[in-house]
Amino acid sequence: MPECIFCEEYGSDDLSEDCTICPDCGNPPFSGMMFDKKRKEEADRLETEGDLIGAFHILSEEWKSHTDIDYYDEEMATKILQxxxxxxxxxxxxxEQKVSINLMRMQSLHYWGGHNEAIDAVEEALRIAKEANRPDLELKVLEMHGSIQSQRYGGIQNMPKYHDFCRYKKEVEARIQDS
Incomplete structure (x- = not known):
């Protein structure tokens, strides 16, 4: 029998598949139960109408709501990310939205302890920005990455590969100046 996604690591009771509220924690127990299907329909409609930013906004907000501190539904978050x-x-x-979702992923992954995966998200965001010849976005990624690393390591100068980071950031800033 299935277990509550909130209680499974603490040994919840087996629940019936038609259960709507977990008796242990009081939350909807199964993946996707907090997702409003009308939000996906709205995102699809906006995309069809040409409002790509609106569609992205809805989906990214839903992704954030499924990966936040109080409610983490990995299965549904993965579906939304797809x-x-x-x-x-x-x-x-x-x-810009591709870079943005990678920065959101980076923040979430760092929060939940997936530091190596968070670095992968940073590298992906940098790759996207660089391939698009968007040094402004590269700088945004580097600044956010540096801020988080500063918090993790008690000062940015203590982060791994600090000198490489500074050199790359200066190169990006120079490209911005030259453009």
Whole structure:
């Protein structure tokens, strides 16, 4: 029998598949139960109407709400992230949003202890920005990454590969100045 996604690591009771509220924690126990399908329909409608930013906003807000401190539904968050990736595949010009979702992923992954995966998200955001010739976005990624690393290591100068980070940041700033 299934277990509550909130209680499973603490040994919850087995629940019936038609259970709507976990008796242990009082939350909807199964993945996707907090997702409003009308939000996906609205995002699809906005994309069809050409409002790509609006569609991204809805999906990214839903993704954030499924990966926050109080409610983490990995299965549903993964599904929403796939919808976002599909939106990007259909609309490759959404560079800022591609970088943005990777920064959101980085923050969430760091919070939940996935530090190596968070670095992967930073590298992906940098790759996207660089390939699009967007040094402004590269700088945004570096600044957010530096801020988080500063918090993790008690000062930015203590982060691993600090000198490489500074050199890259100066190169990006120079490219911005030259443009």
């Amino acid at each position: 919808w976002i990736d599909n939106l990007f595949e259909r609309n490759p010009e959404m560079i």
